[in-house]
């Protein structure tokens with residue numbers, strides 16, 4: 001990394017003041033892939049809430065849905081994310097439904113900066129068809145399900161602090177755009193220190 005990029009990243013970490021960067025958005029938007037890349041680029045620890053849920057439950061997300069049902073999954077998701085957010089100072093990629101929970105949104109607002117990775121339907125569908133790990137899309141018409149989720153969820157995802165449009169571009173480019181959007185957000189808003 002060059003000296004200018006290093007200085008920008010240092011400033012960003014200072015502005016975060018111990019809060020986490022939290023990626024939200026629909027299945028296939030790239031929360032896990034881009035979150036991991038952003039963490040690498042900023043030298044921050046990375047954690048993915050779906051992976052953490054799988055690790056604490058010793059079950060896969062599809063098995064959790066199948067054995068215990070979606071409400072139990074959501075309850076576990078809320079508790080796991082509350083803990084991850086409280087611990088602070090990392091990049092957290094959430095599961096697609098996490099930000100729909102009011103308590104989760106409040107926890108993120110209190111100790112994180114949220115980034116909505118916003119993608120259009122074709123980009124999302126192209127990415128999710130490649131793997132079958134998403135129980136909500138086990139449906140004869142996954143495209144219609146995704147469309148309904150966009151309608152229901154986009155107004156809520158729009159409550160995130162920062163929106164980053166994503167598209168068929170490399171992960172490196174989208175991650176760099178997310179970091180730039182975060183820097184712009186801090187330039188136009190108060191820092192933790194200013195608030196104190």
Ligand SMILES: Nc1ncnc2c1ncn2[C@@H]1O[C@H](COP(=O)(O)OP(=O)(O)OP(=O)(O)O)[C@@H](O)[C@H]1O
Nearest residue numbers: 026027028029030031032033095096127169170171
């Ligand atoms: N910018 C990108 N360029 C190319 N491939 C991408 C990009 N972003 C994500 N992908 C790929 O798309 C797929 C879905 O991405 P990812 O798993 O990160 O989505 P997600 O938002 O975490 O979804 P979920 O809510 O289901 O966890 C992955 O195979 C990932 O490698």
Ligand SMILES: O=C(O)C1=C[C@@H](O)[C@@H](O)[C@H](O)C1
Nearest residue numbers: 027050061095096097134135
């Ligand atoms: O959008 C959703 O509701 C989900 C997204 C995935 O990340 C998983 O959390 C699970 O498959 C549910």
Ligand SMILES: [Mg+2]
Nearest residue numbers: 031032050094
């Ligand atoms: Mg993910």
